[in-house]
Amino acid sequence: MRLRLTFLFRQRFTSQIITTSLTGGLIAGYLFSKYKPIVHAETDKSIIIGERIPTLPTYSMADVAKHTTKENGYWLAFRDGVYDISSFVESHPGGKQILKTVEHYRIGNLPLGEREANENNQEEVIDLFQYDPERLNAIENFFIRSEKPYNAETKPSMLISSFLTPVEKFYIRNHMHVPFVNINQYKLEIGNEKSTYSLSYDDLKDKYQSYTITSALQCAGNRRNGMNNEQQGTVQGTQWYVGAIGNARWTGVKLSDVLKSFDLDKEGKHIQFFGLDCDTSQRCYGASIPIEKALNDDVLIAYKMNDEILTSDHGYPLRILVPGIVGARSVKWVNRIIVSDKEADSHWQKADYKVLPSSIKQPQQIDYDNVPAIQELNVQSAICYPASNDDGNKIKILSVKPNDDDIKNRRLTIKGYALSGGGRQIHNVQISLDHGKTWLQTELEQLAQPYMRAWSWTLWTYHIPFNDIPSKPFDIICRAMDTHTNSQPDTPLGIWNIRGLMNNAWHKISLQIDENFLKEKKFK
Numbered sequence: 001m002r003l004r005l006t007f008l009f010r011q012r013f014t015s016q017i018i019t020t021s022l023t024g025g026l027i028a029g030y031l032f033s034k035y036k037p038i039v040h041a042e043t044d045k046s047i048i049i050g051e052r053i054p055t056l057p058t059y060s061m062a063d064v065a066k067h068t069t070k071e072n073g074y075w076l077a078f079r080d081g082v083y084d085i086s087s088f089v090e091s092h093p094g095g096k097q098i099l100k101t102v103e104h105y106r107i108g109n110l111p112l113g114e115r116e117a118n119e120n121n122q123e124e125v126i127d128l129f130q131y132d133p134e135r136l137n138a139i140e141n142f143f144i145r146s147e148k149p150y151n152a153e154t155k156p157s158m159l160i161s162s163f164l165t166p167v168e169k170f171y172i173r174n175h176m177h178v179p180f181v182n183i184n185q186y187k188l189e190i191g192n193e194k195s196t197y198s199l200s201y202d203d204l205k206d207k208y209q210s211y212t213i214t215s216a217l218q219c220a221g222n223r224r225n226g227m228n229n230e231q232q233g234t235v236q237g238t239q240w241y242v243g244a245i246g247n248a249r250w251t252g253v254k255l256s257d258v259l260k261s262f263d264l265d266k267e268g269k270h271i272q273f274f275g276l277d278c279d280t281s282q283r284c285y286g287a288s289i290p291i292e293k294a295l296n297d298d299v300l301i302a303y304k305m306n307d308e309i310l311t312s313d314h315g316y317p318l319r320i321l322v323p324g325i326v327g328a329r330s331v332k333w334v335n336r337i338i339v340s341d342k343e344a345d346s347h348w349q350k351a352d353y354k355v356l357p358s359s360i361k362q363p364q365q366i367d368y369d370n371v372p373a374i375q376e377l378n379v380q381s382a383i384c385y386p387a388s389n390d391d392g393n394k395i396k397i398l399s400v401k402p403n404d405d406d407i408k409n410r411r412l413t414i415k416g417y418a419l420s421g422g423g424r425q426i427h428n429v430q431i432s433l434d435h436g437k438t439w440l441q442t443e444l445e446q447l448a449q450p451y452m453r454a455w456s457w458t459l460w461t462y463h464i465p466f467n468d469i470p471s472k473p474f475d476i477i478c479r480a481m482d483t484h485t486n487s488q489p490d491t492p493l494g495i496w497n498i499r500g501l502m503n504n505a506w507h508k509i510s511l512q513i514d515e516n517f518l519k520e521k522k523f524k
């Protein structure tokens with residue numbers, strides 16, 4: 001019977017199924033990949049499939065294993081839940097209907113700990129990434145660091161080619177899959193321990209005033225690759241070069257307006273955000289920010305990026321946008337906002353995205369509760385032009401052919417970005433051609449931004465006269481200072497941490513003027 005069933009479901013759901021070992025899991029796996037949390041048809045209460053329900057009886061995996069025939073019925077275990085799917089097996093209605101009704105088959109819970117002990121017998125047979133969008137022209141715009149989950153950084157020359165980063169060139173940092181969203185069922189839940197309110201997508205857009213801010217977003221892991229060194233070791237995580245950053249116009253409603261409208265601004269220390277992207281154990285991406293930040297600054301529940309509806313990679317339908325703070329807190333696909341005395345109980349708030357002491361060589365070696373979560377960004381700058389279209393992490397010495405404009409003006413143009421955290425404006429950006437002995441002031445392109453609300457990045461340009469350029473390989477270094485005279489460290493040695501976070505050491509590129517150009521154009 002088991003074999004026949006498997007076959008039956010394979011036929012129906014082939015595209016969703018990768019592997020299986022148990023019939024029940026096939027169904028459950030398929031069931032749960034789509035709607036999280038599922039809206040219960042009758043009670044209209046949000047429930048999470050497989051979550052422990054204290055009022056139900058307990059059955060062991062051994063009990064479950066006895067129910068695999070028509071006579072005894074068909075049971076299955078999924079997460080902490082035990083299900084009797086006999087009637088389902090008799091009638092096997094179509095997929096959509098099953099999705100809505102799976103918890104109707106619920107009869108009990110596994111004993112505490114059995115789920116973990118039997119994880120191998122409870123199967124997850126879904127391609128969580130089935131809703132990841134097609135990404136057109138990705139290779140043109142990005143260095144793709146991983147496909148599943150999708151992590152792609154903007155090529156440096158593209159970064160500085162416009163003040164606002166076009167959506168299709170904006171870096172994408174996904175810790176898991178892109179979740180499925182049914183906008184008609186979508187609800188944003190907002191609450192605290194006592195009460196929970198909910199808003200539909202249209203409610204949110206219609207009932208609150210909209211705001212637009214220009215803000216950079218930068219991953220705390222941007223420039224991680226530059227932290228690897230021989231003395232201290234290779235850092236762990238996605239090996240970003242300088243492109244896990246972008247600058248965009250974000251439109252949405254103020255988080256503070258929404259909190260105030262439900263009287264949720266009076267108590268609590270942290271505002272927690274959770275996304276619809278959850279792993280197979282129902283752990284969803286989540287992060288939190290201090291309530292002071294949420295109430296006083298331009299923190300948005302955003303629905304537009306550069307005046308267009310958010311794309312699925314950037315968090316459709318709604319994402320949080322916390323300006324001045326590391327990207328990790330700007331939760332995408334947000335569907336739950338919780339006011340609490342505690343930080344979000346998620347891996348990314350409680351363990352990852354923390355700068356550990358340099359003595360820690362394995363992240364497991366530390367009690368994370370003693371290390372604060374990163375919030376505000378530090379002062380940062382990077383050189384983005386000239387740059388190669390090949391992976392910035394691999395280029396040792398870049399061969400540069402000056403463009404026509406530069407030839408006419410007998411100069412080499414250098415461009416890059418700078419940014420600081422917490423709304424601090426960039427005060428200056430300088431470059432050095434002699435390893436930091438002397439510094440040259442660059443020209444800044446920046447917005448006039450309100451005091452302590454400088455969320456946007458600053459682009460900068462410097463023209464090096466041909467006469468000042470050596471004919472052999474040479475280095476260019478850049479560094480920025482913000483209005484609080486925070487500056488960047490000269491090397492990553494003093495800020496090295498095993499997860500390679502918050503690298504803001506002076507950025508250096510090594511280059512050489514193209515040999516043929518040197519010969520042809522009488523460079524000097």
Ligand SMILES: Nc1nc2c(c(=O)[nH]1)N[C@H]1C(S)=C(S)[C@@H](COP(=O)(O)O)O[C@H]1N2
Binds near residue numbers: 171286313329330
């Ligand atoms: N739900 C959810 N939100 C998320 C993430 C995620 O994986 N899931 N990644 C975070 C991280 S680490 C960063 S740097 C930014 C990246 O936003 P972007 O992909 O729109 O550039 O989103 C943040 N929000």
Ligand SMILES: [Mo]
Binds near residue numbers: 221328
């Ligand atoms: Mo990030």
